[in-house]
Amino acid sequence: MAYKAIDSITTRDVEALGVAGDVAEKLLGDLKEVIRNYGTATPETWTEISRRILDPNLPFSFHQMMYYGCYKDFGPDPPAWIPDPKLALLTNVGRLLERRGKEFLGSKYRNPVSSFSDFQEFSVSNTEVYWKAVLDELNMSFSVPPQCILDKNTSGDNPGGVWLPGAYFNPARNCLSENSKRRLGDIVIRWRDEGSDHLPVNTMTLRELRAQAWLAAHALNALNLEKESAIAVDMPMNVHSVIIYLAIVLSGHVVVSIADSFSPREISTRLKISNAKAIFTQDMIIRGDKSIPLYRRVVDAEAPIAIVIPARGSSFSMNLRKNDLSWDNFLGKARNFRDVEFIAVEKPAGACTNILFSSGTTGEPKAIVWTNNAPLKSAADAWCHMDVQRSDVVAWPTNLGWMMGPWLVYASLMNGACMALYNGSPLGSGFAKFVQDAEVTILGVIPSLVRTWKNSNCTSGYDWSRIRCFGSTGEASNVDENLWLMGRAHYKPVIEYCGGTEIGGGFVSGSLLQPQSLSAFSTAAMGCELFILNEDGYPLPPNMLGIGELALGPHMFGSSSKLLNANHYDIYFKGMPTLHGKILRRHGDVFERTSRGYYRAHGRADDTMNLGGIKVSSVEIERVCNHVDDKILETAAIGVPPPEGGPEQLVIAVVFKNPVHDNDLNHLKKSFNSELQKKLNPLFKVSDVVSLPYLPRTATNKVMRRVLRQRLAGPDRHSKL
Numbered sequence: 001m002a003y004k005a006i007d008s009i010t011t012r013d014v015e016a017l018g019v020a021g022d023v024a025e026k027l028l029g030d031l032k033e034v035i036r037n038y039g040t041a042t043p044e045t046w047t048e049i050s051r052r053i054l055d056p057n058l059p060f061s062f063h064q065m066m067y068y069g070c071y072k073d074f075g076p077d078p079p080a081w082i083p084d085p086k087l088a089l090l091t092n093v094g095r096l097l098e099r100r101g102k103e104f105l106g107s108k109y110r111n112p113v114s115s116f117s118d119f120q121e122f123s124v125s126n127t128e129v130y131w132k133a134v135l136d137e138l139n140m141s142f143s144v145p146p147q148c149i150l151d152k153n154t155s156g157d158n159p160g161g162v163w164l165p166g167a168y169f170n171p172a173r174n175c176l177s178e179n180s181k182r183r184l185g186d187i188v189i190r191w192r193d194e195g196s197d198h199l200p201v202n203t204m205t206l207r208e209l210r211a212q213a214w215l216a217a218h219a220l221n222a223l224n225l226e227k228e229s230a231i232a233v234d235m236p237m238n239v240h241s242v243i244i245y246l247a248i249v250l251s252g253h254v255v256v257s258i259a260d261s262f263s264p265r266e267i268s269t270r271l272k273i274s275n276a277k278a279i280f281t282q283d284m285i286i287r288g289d290k291s292i293p294l295y296r297r298v299v300d301a302e303a304p305i306a307i308v309i310p311a312r313g314s315s316f317s318m319n320l321r322k323n324d325l326s327w328d329n330f331l332g333k334a335r336n337f338r339d340v341e342f343i344a345v346e347k348p349a350g351a352c353t354n355i356l357f358s359s360g361t362t363g364e365p366k367a368i369v370w371t372n373n374a375p376l377k378s379a380a381d382a383w384c385h386m387d388v389q390r391s392d393v394v395a396w397p398t399n400l401g402w403m404m405g406p407w408l409v410y411a412s413l414m415n416g417a418c419m420a421l422y423n424g425s426p427l428g429s430g431f432a433k434f435v436q437d438a439e440v441t442i443l444g445v446i447p448s449l450v451r452t453w454k455n456s457n458c459t460s461g462y463d464w465s466r467i468r469c470f471g472s473t474g475e476a477s478n479v480d481e482n483l484w485l486m487g488r489a490h491y492k493p494v495i496e497y498c499g500g501t502e503i504g505g506g507f508v509s510g511s512l513l514q515p516q517s518l519s520a521f522s523t524a525a526m527g528c529e530l531f532i533l534n535e536d537g538y539p540l541p542p543n544m545l546g547i548g549e550l551a552l553g554p555h556m557f558g559s560s561s562k563l564l565n566a567n568h569y570d571i572y573f574k575g576m577p578t579l580h581g582k583i584l585r586r587h588g589d590v591f592e593r594t595s596r597g598y599y600r601a602h603g604r605a606d607d608t609m610n611l612g613g614i615k616v617s618s619v620e621i622e623r624v625c626n627h628v629d630d631k632i633l634e635t636a637a638i639g640v641p642p643p644e645g646g647p648e649q650l651v652i653a654v655v656f657k658n659p660v661h662d663n664d665l666n667h668l669k670k671s672f673n674s675e676l677q678k679k680l681n682p683l684f685k686v687s688d689v690v691s692l693p694y695l696p697r698t699a700t701n702k703v704m705r706r707v708l709r710q711r712l713a714g715p716d717r718h719s720k721l
Contacts, residue, residue: 003068006031006049007040017061027053027062043079043515046070050081050491056464060454063487064480077596079515080486081493088112091387091512093119096137104129116513116523123526124553130527131557134380138414139179143346144168150555157569159554159583160561163373164349171353171375172249173344174414176210181390181416184210188413190393190438191239194287194424201438204239209246214342216247218334223305225253225277228347230355232256232271232279234298237399238423240309240327242409244280245400252345255354259401260285261682264300271303273367273565274355279303283318284311287425295320349373355564356403358501358615366502366571367564374504375410377558381505382411384526386442386471386495387512390416395435396444396471397426402613403501404444404473417442427452432459439466443489446474446613447647450481464489469512473497474613476601478646479518496521498601500587502572504558507587508599519645520598529553530599531584532591538577539584540593547592549605551576551584559585602641605706609639609648612683618705624679625652628671633657636695638709640687649687651712655694665689 004013009031014024030053038045049066071078088094094112097119101109104122109115123130128149146167154161178184184207191202225231231253235241248255256274258267260282271279281303285292295308299321308320309327320326347353354370382388394412398404412419420438422431426449435443443464450472453459467489472482473496482494493516499506507528514522524530531539531551540546554573562568576584590602608617621637633655639648652672654665669689676684690712696704 003065003072005040005072006045006066006069007035009065009069013065014062017059017065019059019062027058031066041070041072041074043082046078046080047082050486054487054491056460056488056490060484060487063483067483075595077517077520077594077598080483080518081491082515083113083513085111085113088513092137092383092389093387093511093513096133100133113513116511120523120526124524124529127527127555127557131380134383134526135376137383138376138379139174139181140169140376141174141177141179142167142169146349150557152555158561159569159573159585160559161555162350163557167349168346169349169372170250170252170344170346171372171410171414172213172246173346175246175410176206176213176250176413178206179416182206182413186390186416187418189239189242189419189421191421191423192434192438194422194430197430197433201434202239209243211339212243213246213250214340215331215334215338216243217250217342218337218340219330219332220247220251220253222333223278228252228254228352229277230254230256230274232258232274232276232303233281233400234258234260234262234267234279235282235294235309235400236260236285236423237397237405237408238421240282241280241400241405242419242421245406245409249353250342250344252347254352255400255406257354257356257401257403257405259399260294261399262297262401263679263681264297265679266681267297267301267303269364270357270367271301273357273365276304278305278307280307280309282309282311286311347372350561352562354406356406356501357401364565366566368502368560369562369564370406370504370560371558374558374560375406375414377504377556378407378410379414380527380557381497381499381509381525382407383415385497385506385509385511386411386469388412388415388417388442392417392441392468393420393439393466394418394442394444395420395422395438395440397422397431397446397449398444403499403504407505408444427458428456429458429462432462432464435464435467436462440464441466441468442471443467444471444473445485447472447477447481448475448612450485451478451646454481454484459488467492470494471497473499473506475610475647476641476645477519478642478644480644481646482518494518498589499525502560503556504560507552507556508591517596517598520594520600522598527555527557530591531579532593533577539579543593543597545593545595547590547602550587550589550591552587554582554585556585609637609650611639611648611650611681611685614681614683616680616684620680621650621652621676621684624675625654625672628675629668631656631658634695636703636705636708638705638712640709640712643713650685651688651690652686653690653692653695653708653712655692665691 011024034048097112105118131149146164151162151165186206187203188206189204231248256276258270281298283295285294306324307330350371352369353372356368357365396408420440422434469492472494495510497506497509506525508521509525510516510522532546532548572586588605590605592600618637622635625635636653638651640651669686672686696707
């Protein structure tokens with residue numbers, strides 16, 4: 001809709017939004033004072049409006065009136081938040097630059113805000129100096145120090161080089177050790193179970209977490225598994241799963257990450273690919289009045305020995321398989337080692353610590369190897385881009401089956417912060433109250449979660465004023481929804497963060513030292529180079545405006561160099577252009593660099609899509625849909641961004657065997673949803689079904705999904721066919 005410039009807004013305009021007359025007059029009086037001091041359309045004007053006038057209790061339509069009215073004639077990418085120079089000095093990067101800015105940047109250094117872009121370029125061109133400084137900031141402890149930061153002289157099948165060659169360390173030990181960032185008495189986990197909203201938030205100190213992780217690691221040793229065995233974790237993100245995760249890493253074994261929403265078939269696939277020797281799980285997942293049988297799925301997946309944790313209380317009555325263990329019996333194997341330090345198993349920097357999965361363009365998920373370096377990348381991104389500090393409480397609704405689960409563990413603990421875990425659904429008021437009660441300062445989201453909060457208004461009445469920034473990842477965000485989210489915390493910034501499981505973190509992000517525009521990225525992540533490829537597949541000149549498939553510089557700390565079930569070089573480097581002697585790394589997203597220097601994501605360039613933060617191939621979805629009804633000849637699954645922006649929506653194009661007019665597309669949509677949620681993921685949802693006489697194909701008979709995506713974009717997709 002069209003909005004008036006802020007100096008043209010009347011009392012009647014504000015009252016029409018549901019604001020009482022006397023309140024409307026007071027708001028407009030304050031607005032006139034802001035305009036008098038800062039003008040009608042500047043970032044400073046908006047900053048003062050957001051600080052002095054806007055309040056979470058005012059109608060969101062009034063927030064929109066102020067934002068769009070202020071920036072009515074500003075042009076693209078208006079900043080929704082600008083850094084305060086004084087507060088910038090107190091950020092992690094600000095403190096480092098104030099100490100060493102002239103050493104790093106010479107006479108170019110001015111202050112943390114003005115010099116941040118130069119510092120990002122420095123992080124790429126001076127790899128050795130930058131990463132040594134950051135690892136020192138993280139208090140990294142090596143049992144054997146690295147020979148250097150990066151050895152670029154590697155074979156042709158490893159263009160990314162070898163990071164921290166010769167180093168030995170254990171990332172879990174670095175999470176649990178006392179240093180200048182953390183003390184044993186510090187609270188490192190705050191949590192609450194769904195349904196206990198009336199009770200105080202539970203807490204755990206570093207001393208308590210360390211003792212429990214030690215005990216679980218001793219118990220793992222008592223299982224007498226082979227050295228560096230793969231051990232799966234298939235359970236919600238809660239205190240037990242964090243303890244288990246740290247214990248597996250401490251003991252030198254390898255975590256196999258499995259999302260708790262997966263079907264038995266998906267669990268079985270991941271167990272077989274990883275050759276897992278054991279699995280940790282829960283008897284069930286409790287969400288409100290529902291109990292979802294998780295252990296039963298694990299049994300149906302024919303998993304190896306399972307250690308089963310009760311979802312409620314300290315015991316359960318269900319029968320376990322002969323060789324499976326209850327959590328109490330498992331810990332009983334180490335009863336003589338209670339409070340005895342577990343000596344962490346130190347492994348090379350390039351050793352595997354975690355196997356995570358990401359869907360490729362085939363039906364089998366890629367098994368991505370996280371080395372010991374990936375946790376350091378996660379922690380470093382949090383240190384720089386989200387400014388995670390010792391005083392912070394970090395909440396990020398996620399799961400160890402996805403990379404943000406391990407990311408949260410390392411991002412919080414390695415930076416001396418506290419993680420906040422809500423053992424339940426983040427969709428309702430219970431989670432909103434937990435954010436308030438746990439005094440969360442950094443809240444991570446995925447955009448579809450924000451949409452649910454906004455539509456249900458479940459955050460109303462809860463105080464989120466302690467939040468100092470949001471993080472957003474997993475899928476494309478929406479401008480209005482980000483504006484709404486910022487307004488819940490009195491206009492703290494949303495740091496957009498995009499990367500991938502194979503990156504160990506992000507390659508493009510926001511920063512508290514740069515102005516942030518809604519649903520846009522303000523910088524390449526520290527240590528990362530971004531290239532937008534033209535139609536011929538070659539990089540556009542640096543800083544040139546344009547849109548195209550994104551490629552990455554090959555030397556990214558923490559990024560993958562191995563896949564268990566595919567050729568890593570073929571997937572990420574084969575066929576990519578070379579620039580200045582370096583072969584670029586494939587990513588697959590389409591990105592735009594805008595006139596004001598921001599980056600915007602435009603979805604996948606290949607035949608995969610992002611549904612609710614989960615990457616999935618079109619082929620996987622089509623395999624299910626093709627067998628839903630015997631009238632179907634073939635289907636094409638397309639991820640289509642909505643016209644107003646935001647996460648991709650799943651649209652299924654259907655070709656019927658016989659052209660008839662009585663096919664019920666709504667009924668078919670329900671059938672598709674039922675089968676996809678049963679066989680692939682309960683979070684997948686079909687937005688629309690369209691009927692086509694045939695699918696567009698190339699000369700070699702490949703379906704041109706990109707053409708379909710263009711045709712199906714927009715609300716009137718049925719009229720375009």
